[in-house]
Amino acid sequence: MLFDLKGNKIILASKSPRRHELLKGLGFDFEVRTKDVDESFSDSLKGADIPLYLSKKKADAFVDELKPNEILITSDTVVWLGNKVFNKPESAEEAVEMIATLSGRMHEVITAVCLTSLNTEKDGTSKQVVFHDLTSVHFAKIERADIEWYVNKYKPFDKAGAYGIQEWIGYAGIDKIEGSFYNVMGLPTQKLYVELKKFLNV
Numbered sequence: 001m002l003f004d005l006k007g008n009k010i011i012l013a014s015k016s017p018r019r020h021e022l023l024k025g026l027g028f029d030f031e032v033r034t035k036d037v038d039e040s041f042s043d044s045l046k047g048a049d050i051p052l053y054l055s056k057k058k059a060d061a062f063v064d065e066l067k068p069n070e071i072l073i074t075s076d077t078v079v080w081l082g083n084k085v086f087n088k089p090e091s092a093e094e095a096v097e098m099i100a101t102l103s104g105r106m107h108e109v110i111t112a113v114c115l116t117s118l119n120t121e122k123d124g125t126s127k128q129v130v131f132h133d134l135t136s137v138h139f140a141k142i143e144r145a146d147i148e149w150y151v152n153k154y155k156p157f158d159k160a161g162a163y164g165i166q167e168w169i170g171y172a173g174i175d176k177i178e179g180s181f182y183n184v185m186g187l188p189t190q191k192l193y194v195e196l197k198k199f200l201n202v
């Protein structure tokens with residue numbers, strides 16, 4: 001049963017249509033806020049520390065406009081393989097190369113979520129929780145012609161690792177996953193449900 005938000009309002013600060021869809025799927029009403037946030041990070045960050053850092057950085061960009069009783073959700077997804085992060089590709093060539101590298105291998109998809117609200121008792125401070133979820137994704141060997149066809153048709157330039165598990169490549173090229181499917185798409189919905197409940201103390 002969907003729990004009561006106790007008069008709080010959820011603000012999803014995300015431009016990602018997948019995140020909008022996933023939070024809708026979880027059953028909550030929410031408002032979307034967007035702005036461009038610099039997504040750069042230090043080379044010294046590895047694995048989960050990257051999306052954890054970036055989800056907080058995204059929260060920092062919105063916290064000044066947050067009102068009491070609003071819960072801000074920000075999130076970041078990275079693809080992690082062999083001690084290397086795969087960001088969004090900048091060209092079709094880069095997208096093809098990324099998928100070719102993922103082909104026939106297992107990689108990890110890590111999504112971090114940051115929940116922020118204003119602390120009503122202590123002025124000027126905010127309450128914040130960050131958590132992450134990790135899914136192992138096993139790609140089958142995918143033929144180059146198939147990769148090129150996918151990139152050309154789906155233009156996955158807005159997706160970490162140059163692919164969408166929810167698109168053709170996920171249907172045809174993913175052998176198995178360990179962990180949450182929705183986490184790969186952009187939000188660890190089950191963990192988010194539990195963390196939101198804890199955050200609101202309900």
Ligand SMILES: Cc1cn([C@H]2C[C@H](O)[C@@H](COP(=O)(O)OP(=O)(O)OP(=O)(O)O)O2)c(=O)[nH]c1=O
Nearest residue numbers: 014015016076077159160163164165184185186
């Ligand atoms: C791996 C993978 C990623 N993605 C998407 C989820 C994210 O939208 C995107 C990773 O980029 P992010 O920087 O996490 O998010 P974003 O820039 O799209 O949105 P925001 O405004 O919240 O910062 O890749 C899929 O849709 N399917 C997948 O299988």
